[in-house]
Amino acid sequence: MSRPAKAYIDLRALRHNCELANSLAPNSRTMAIVKANAYGHGVLPVARALEPLVPAFGVTCMEEAVELREGGINKPVCLLEGTFSDDEIPLAAELGFWLSVVNKQQQEAILTASLKTPVTVWICVDSGMHRLGLAVEDVASTYRSLATSRNVAGDMVVATHFACADELASDLTHRQLQQFRAGVASLANADTVPLSLGNSAGLLGWPETRVDWNRPGIMLYGSSPFSVPHAEADRLRPVMTLRSSVIALRDVPVGESVGYSARWSAQRPSRIATVAIGYGDGYPVHAPDGTPVLINNQRCPMVGRVSMDMITVDVTDLSTVAVGDEAILWGKGLSVNEVANCAGTISYELLTRMPRRVPRVYGD
């Protein structure tokens, strides 16, 4: 006895995708990005499944890193935006978290902290995305001051992030690479300093970004970062399959409308299936009429406005359909990218905003 709306998480597919990331860049190390509750998949089961395959994890903030430690994950965890307040620095050092340094305030705070153990630092360079990171001109001075500080452990990594790596002909990516290389060239140890460049799109689509560390996120979860077919990205397997069931069926005569605002009305005698999933379950409220839904593995158009707990699907063309039949909203057989596209959003958003109300069911 339970509501049928559930997100099935295929940990075997997750591992497959991670192994693909590893195999594309056998000379790099993979930092698995598990921020935002592992893109909505549930951070602890995901991190436990990936821990044997990767040397480190990346998250957004201290809260997410602590959740990993408390869940028994012992590998290093990198805070991709560094600290938000200075009291996080001793905690990061104590718990073995790596700190990004994305501005001079963070640099200063690490230099002046009083730490029992030194902390590992990633210096993040703004190579052209202009969101976070140190200016290219400041990389050398920041590197020098941190490298000579007793508060900083071992090898620092110098990293950057691309704005347009998902656009395979992007000129900006070339310019960012040039800027980044100029920043690295200004370091005394330019030839040996470890570097980190690519997110999923970089790793998959830009071989020159495969350096010491890659930082794949979305590809681990089986969603291609590209809007066009791509030989490697198309080998990814979807990890989350959002499923529910048909809970009602009715025949709607020509001219009668379905759902809120009477957005859709029948142009022919129509059989309408009501499925127990809605925007309260992370299904996009902006999904238009015609957004595909798999009913018993056959594509049918969603019709009428998405409700909080239900959607309506035109199943007129199916030969058989019954209450209790399976509905797949995205995942196996229907890519989350396609549904996101229909709804004017991106797979990242659909996955990360999956609410708590939808139980995650893990399978291997």
Ligand SMILES: *Cc1c(COP(=O)(O)O)cnc(C)c1O
């Ligand atoms: C989120 C994030 C990534 C992962 O990006 P994907 O596009 O999901 O692969 C990599 N690096 C940084 C700094 C990030 O914030």
